[in-house]
Amino acid sequence: MNDMKQPKLDTSPKVSDEIRKTTCYMCACRCGINVHLQDGKVKYIEGNRDHPINRGVLCAKGSAGIMQHYAPSRLRAPLKRVGERGSGEFEEISWDEAFEIACGWLKPVREKDPSKLAFFTGRDQSQSLTNWWAQNFGTPNYAAHGGFCSVNMAAGGIYTMGGAFWEFGAPDWERTKLFMIFGVAEDHDSNPIKIGLGRLKARGAKIIGVNPIRSGYNSVADEWVGITPGTDGLFILAMIHELLKAGKVDLDYLRRYTNMPFLVNCEKGSPENGLFLRDGDGKPQILDRTTGKPVAFDEAGVKADMGKDYVANGITYRPAFMLLAEKYMAVEYAPDAVADRCGIPAEQIRKIAAQLARIAFEQEITINQPWTDFRGQKHDKMIGRPVSFHAMRGISAHSNGFQTCRALHILQILLGSVECPGGFRFKPPYPKPLSAHPKPHAIVTPNSPLNGPHLGFVQGPEDLLLHDDGSAKRIDKAFTWENPMSSHGLMHMVISNAHAGDPYKIDVLFMYMANMAWNSSMNTSGTMKMLTDKDKNGDYVIPKIIYSDSYSSEMVAFADLILPDTTYLERHDCISLLDRPICEADAAADSIRWPVVEPDRDVRGFQSALIQLGAKLGLPDMVNEDGSAKYADYADYIQNHERRPGVGPLAGFRGKDGKGKGRGEPNPNQIQAYIDNGGFWIDHIPDEGLFFKPWNNAYQDWAVERGIYDSPQPFVFDVYSEIIQKFRLAAQGHGEHQPPEHLRERLQNVMDPLPIWYEPFEEAAVDKDEYPIHALTQRPMAMYHSWGTQNAWLRQIHGTNPLYISGKIWESHGFAEGDWAWVTSTHGKIKVPVVRMDALNADTVWTWNAIGKRKGAWALDETAPEAKKGFLLNHLIHELLPSKDDGMRWTNSDPITGQAAWFDLRVKIERVAEGDGQSQPEHPPQKSPVGRGPQNVKYGEDFK
């Protein structure tokens, strides 16, 4: 028997030599982190308590940053391909040589035809820089990853209410009493949502999760709606039906703040049909209840009617609200009519609609804060409807996603719960009216910049990017009749179109942080083939590929020239108000990354390399008059670049004295000021401007002072979309800009100024009896696809990704534990391990995204489970719809925005009794330019 012997412990050991505060980059969330350094090495990373995004907490990814920073898969120097594409055979070269090669390829392109460069970036957050670079180069072919991520969510929000979820808005976590989430992936906005859910739970607010899969947030929701994929729009419109039938909509809100009172031309066959009645100044007209006469919508003191028609010159004009009410009160939107398709009991739809109404209207909250609206009317308080919504890829990655996203925003607006206390709130620089957004540009002039920003928001058919012969100006066919409102471009079509030479061939493909040869492409095997395909002369069909990545990803193997990026702890970055900032609903905020440790390899931050390349190419804004480089690197640019006079990448500490907020001259000590302030800057909105921002004079004035815009931009919400109607009129034959015949019918159907639901395209095209199952992917909370490497700690949590199969499918197919299955779509076939899951929509299977890896990538052993058992669902998803035998290449995208329709996938499944432990398809290994990681890791040993 050992007696109690209690050793004496040092309970106050030294933690570290120093803490440096920067911004995390283990996902897109952009949390503040305290990086503890000891002996110059990273010892510990924790959340920064002062930071507005994460308030001190940090997720699994952020906490695993050490393993990312010291990953064996880090690239070490620029690489030049020496083997065949795809093989992974490279030699290390100097930066001088790398720039020489890149300039040798890019200079002639710029001189002859800049559109022969396609420059697409992935999930980075430097789009205001990359877009500026591409404009200076002069190519129209630039976009980031939004088209294959969530453009439906972004465009749906901006076209409806001048702002969207995630970076640009959030529920009022302090006050909301019912929070409803639709298709919210577990990775997105991760810490703020987790913090928020915890806060809601702590004060007894209710959470409803709408998702075919009950994992993550949906597992803690107080109520789960296990909806059938692709039917969210129907479910939402059925709730709108219930609310309208019961008169449970916020009429005062709709009348003041939306275009619901606007008078709509109802003359059938007229070129003005569906457009607003406007006065001589072009202002939309509403019917004044007092006088019975039409007046401009923004006139002071006007009391709009929303129920009466106005007839002039024999033409009937009807308030948009009546068109909406007529549409959604129809029996086709009744809960009983949609329940089966949605896979939800009609009773549950009714119950949720009733709860929304009860909380919105019977539990309204009041803040005693006077404010003045844009019509000049003073309000003595702020009234809130404490229901809020959030949604993400689950509703947007469908071919009916844009209209579904719009439907959701309209539900919020009908309840009067956007920008009020307890509802959904915008974060600066939003709200911003559609008219304040740029339109897309694509006029190419050799040796000159493009005529304006690439991406934007079309306001009618005249804004499409088409040549006179009707062909697309952009390689991805964004802003064409195939997807007129494709505000983020179509990254998923770039390689496919460049390979097909449709609309034209390119010379150089330049990409950053986009793993297109693996998990970031639909049709992965096909994409790998397109990248390696040669013409009859033996030349690659896509002639030159430049790629930048920090790690030895699958895409690296397919490039001809690699520009090695740094890790996130070795770089400068700005999380900018010109891009995707870290603002809160109460405040403007932005932040930086800075090299808290210096790279020990011959690598450069991609943004620095891009600026240096731009200077070597002599791009106008990147060189001085004498031809010398204007900016040494990204840090120099961040501090000294001005987008408009006094407005630059960072809004804080501007001016020589560092006191400028939003506006002010460049400050030579700005980055140091951010470092001294914990890596970020925050500026609170005055109390009077905190809510009702689109209509609130105090907010508008503050936004102008801060440089968010140059004059007040009040606007009303476009519940009824006149812009969409303009495309429909074109489809009907009106106007000088006409769609091709083969798209008329589709445009007529989908371009509805009030949201509709239609069957997702793949579902409509396939035999549903043959392919009865929906197949989805999600990203886990503890892993962010191929953003970074396959992390030594995180891979122990997510090293394999079984296909989760609903209990119904499991039993009907006679699956047993340890089984594998063949999963087949109209496009492809994969062999995968399976696991039963009952907390899942009965007709759905799913897996984690991007756990599967190609052998040889990421410095993993070729026998790693990621490469043996791991798999991608992407092999089953084509970037094109099944052939219609018409010679057309119909993209598998939303017909309005071009959003990649990942989640439309339909499959069939077949049991494999004995697996050989290898998933299919199996690709040959790529050679690793960085070798394989060490056998064992004992991180922390050095600090003992």
Added chain:
Amino acid sequence: MTTLPQSTERRLGLAIDLDICVGCHACVINCKEWNTSNYGAPLSDMDAYGANPVGTFLNRIHTFEVKSEGCNAQTVHFPRSCLHCEDAPCVTVCPTGASYKRQEDGIVLVNESDCIGCGLCAWSCPYGAREIDRAEGVMKKCTLCIDRIYNDNIPQEDRMPACVRTCPAGARHFGDFADPESNVSKLSAERGGMELMPEQGTKPVNRYLPPRPKADIATDGDIDVLAPFLAPIEEKQGGFISWLDKALEAI
């Protein structure tokens, strides 16, 4: 055999809220990150980039489904780490005295210099809360971040276990269960905090706060009463148009 203290002055432990835990693994990884560089030997990762990576973790999340006939299934995330039992069998079974429970706060620790890696403690723990570190050959377990909670080099507000400080959803709470007024005692009393497997007689200090009932599985009773289905506007009073006109006039 090693003896346990008769009683401890404080009973430090965790209250873990299963109603809030979303299963994100933040606690798992931040724990690993802190502890690999602090108390005792590093938490190794064997075959870190290979076919069978096996690392040492002091805390793990298990995800499982709860099913009952005719109801939707429910997903539950269950964080598992040492419960710092009062009658800790892992201590009494230790042949060298390496495992011990601290008199002052009840924290169960391993004195690694005395640990021979025999694994008896892991075998005796009904919760599977101990793991042997394969590189070092010593037993590893949750220390409740003994090198954080009293650490004068850490700001007062951060003197809590790494898992608690990092938990994004606020599902983990740290405190003294011996003090009925502590945050954890009060939370546990309010929410019906549960001992894990009390039949084992180990008297765990940690408590789990159970998930609240789900409206789609078993209603908590308030929904049907307070939110009856919406009543449509009466047709006989002129229907929607008439309602709209009156409602607009009333504003």
